[in-house]
Amino acid sequence: MTATLIHGIRSLVTNEPALARDPSAPDAPLGLVADAALVIEGEHVVWAGPAADAPAADTAYDVGGRAVLPGFVDSHSHLVYAGDRTQEFNARMSGRPYTAGGIRTTVAATRAASDDELAATLARHLAEALRQGTTTLETKSGYGLTVDQEARAVRIAAGLTDEVTYLGAHIVAPEHDGDPAAYVAEVTGPMLDACAPYARWIDVFCEQGAFDGDQARAILTAGQARGLLPRVHANQLSYGPGVRLAVELGAASADHCTHLTDADVDALGQGDTVATLLPGCEFSTRAVYPDARRLLDAGATVALSTDCNPGSSFTSSVPFCVAIAVREMGMTPDEAVWAATAGGARALRRTDVGRLGPGAYADLAVLDAPSHVHLAYRPGVPLVTEVWRRGVRAV
Numbered sequence: 001m002t003a004t005l006i007h008g009i010r011s012l013v014t015n016e017p018a019l020a021r022d023p024s025a026p027d028a029p030l031g032l033v034a035d036a037a038l039v040i041e042g043e044h045v046v047w048a049g050p051a052a053d054a055p056a057a058d059t060a061y062d063v064g065g066r067a068v069l070p071g072f073v074d075s076h077s078h079l080v081y082a083g084d085r086t087q088e089f090n091a092r093m094s095g096r097p098y099t100a101g102g103i104r105t106t107v108a109a110t111r112a113a114s115d116d117e118l119a120a121t122l123a124r125h126l127a128e129a130l131r132q133g134t135t136t137l138e139t140k141s142g143y144g145l146t147v148d149q150e151a152r153a154v155r156i157a158a159g160l161t162d163e164v165t166y167l168g169a170h171i172v173a174p175e176h177d178g179d180p181a182a183y184v185a186e187v188t189g190p191m192l193d194a195c196a197p198y199a200r201w202i203d204v205f206c207e208q209g210a211f212d213g214d215q216a217r218a219i220l221t222a223g224q225a226r227g228l229l230p231r232v233h234a235n236q237l238s239y240g241p242g243v244r245l246a247v248e249l250g251a252a253s254a255d256h257c258t259h260l261t262d263a264d265v266d267a268l269g270q271g272d273t274v275a276t277l278l279p280g281c282e283f284s285t286r287a288v289y290p291d292a293r294r295l296l297d298a299g300a301t302v303a304l305s306t307d308c309n310p311g312s313s314f315t316s317s318v319p320f321c322v323a324i325a326v327r328e329m330g331m332t333p334d335e336a337v338w339a340a341t342a343g344g345a346r347a348l349r350r351t352d353v354g355r356l357g358p359g360a361y362a363d364l365a366v367l368d369a370p371s372h373v374h375l376a377y378r379p380g381v382p383l384v385t386e387v388w389r390r391g392v393r394a395v
């Protein structure tokens with residue numbers, strides 16, 4: 001197999017503390033290496049460290065003094081959808097009331113779309129995310145809400161990305177208005193049967209107006225019995241049982257975590273459920289941001305993700321989320337970059353992405369900047385100039 005030396009790396013984020021070779025940040029979680037090189041073979045990294053120590057390789061590639069970090073791991077999106085909610089966003093940002101149906105608007109448009117339309121939209125978003133440095137992207141169903149429509153959504157997603165989540169429990173389907181128990185029976189019965197073969201994860205929107213704690217528990221445990229791994233939309237709009245349920249069930253991630261009691265924070269600090277924060281959502285709804293500092297100080301593992309969806313957070317930019325997290329949520333630049341790479345990987349229980357050490361996939365983002373800190377220091381600037389995925393330059 002051909003070994004390729006990638007050199008000219010001014011600063012390398014490995015997310016492997018043992019590899020750290022930066023006198024200004026010894027032993028830090030980012031595992032920073034100054035004046036670094038990587039050797040990749042096939043799809044994988046086989047060596048990372050100071051350029052002066054690099055082993056011989058067959059070919060060489062010079063990134064010209066730029067910073068390199070692991071490709072972003074975006075662990076939360078909703079991109080099997082059709083339709084448009086520009087008017088809803090415009091009304092919200094213009095202080096005008098808007099009475100159309102939110103998620104229901106997207107459900108109606110999604111149901112009416114062809115398979116090809118849904119696949120093309122998802123593919124377009126994956127390409128858009130890749131151009132911005134995202135090399136791993138999770139996405140969910142949840143805009144179909146019937147057995148056939150949800151099965152179609154996870155099947156289409158599975159054809160285009162390897163992290164697929166079954167979210168039949170996004171909202172109660174309009175057909176079951178006033179009878180949520182009947183819908184939960186469908187979600188945990190025939191809909192689960194139809195979706196399980198295409199999904200790795202099961203998720204539920206545990207929130208007032210969506211699914212309560214008992215319903216969420218029934219949905220997640222039914223999924224676990226079918227071999228799906230749980231993750232939870234928890235404590236986004238109000239205080240509630242979602243976070244503690246996620247920790248109790250050993251969910252990989254509790255997502256949003258905006259309204260937390262001290263008991264919720266303690267649970268996240270002591271368990272191994274990742275707190276995935278989605279600041280694009282608070283940005284796009286003018287809501288209060290989650291308090292990342294409080295979670296980090298309690299010992300919780302924090303991930304940052306886009307929540308890209310056409311209603312509440314229509315951004316695919318992880319660098320944008322990093323910049324907000326630093327400015328508004330009390331994270332240091334190092335913590336935010338770690339959360340958007342290694343944190344996302346933890347939230348997906350992956351050890352082969354989100355780091356750049358031997359055995360990891362050669363998924364990397366090259367910045368037109370000397371340091372990863374510029375992701376927060378230069379907000380809104382498209383710094384990602386090159387992206388490699390599975391050992392191949394993709395952008």
Ligand SMILES: [Zn+2]
Nearest residue numbers: 076078233307
């Ligand atoms: Zn979501």
